[in-house]
Amino acid sequence: MPKALPTIDLSAPVCCAPVAAALVDDAAALEVALRLKAIADPARVKLMSLLLTTPTGEQSTKDLAAAVALAESTVSHHLGQLRNAGLIESDRRGMSVHHRARREALSALCVVLDPGCCR
Template sequence: MPKTLPLLEDVSPICCGALGNSATLDLADAIALAVRLKALADPVRLQLLAYLLAQPNQEACTCDLAPVVKLSEPTVSHHLKKLQASGILTKERHGMSVHYRVVPEAIHAIARTLDTGDWAQPVLNLGISSQS
């Protein structure tokens, strides 16, 4: 014969409250942020970016950057192209050399988004490709 069990009053606190109006990261901004973070997820690229940020005009030539990271110019050029493709750097040809410059808005957008979790602010899509 089945036994009837008493009902207990649930007095435990609610474990998960409503999230309210917390902003979310839409797909386009998520892709833009992921592409930039992927480009930065390399020690050499972080070194290159740190060096560029320390320059008065935040710009340098590949030939100046190779000795900084103790790598060949083609290898440094590869890393700089990844940063440029992500929208973190721009490049400009000066005669035979290519100068890379930091895009401050891209750095500020990443920092702002990660620091404040302000997903409502766009990550600043500069026409970057989600392929990298």
């Protein structure tokens, strides 16, 4: 069984110095690694793509599940991983849950990986 990474609060965008600036410390490396681990799944990449490209900026779990042809429970699991990593936010509306990407968290992660990115 693979060794699990420790759980830390990832609700805020990553805010350490760029990895190209100097050798990162263990805590910063863990923060970046946990976020990358959360998105390192093809289904999660597709879900992020859907959330980032939808005209309304948000979609329900049901609509996302239909778009990626997965069960709602599977999509909920993937969305939970993305939410725990601070990459999306969700809110319940009646019987459905709507999700939206946290662009600031994605932008911060890009800048940490490469400060020249996205400019």
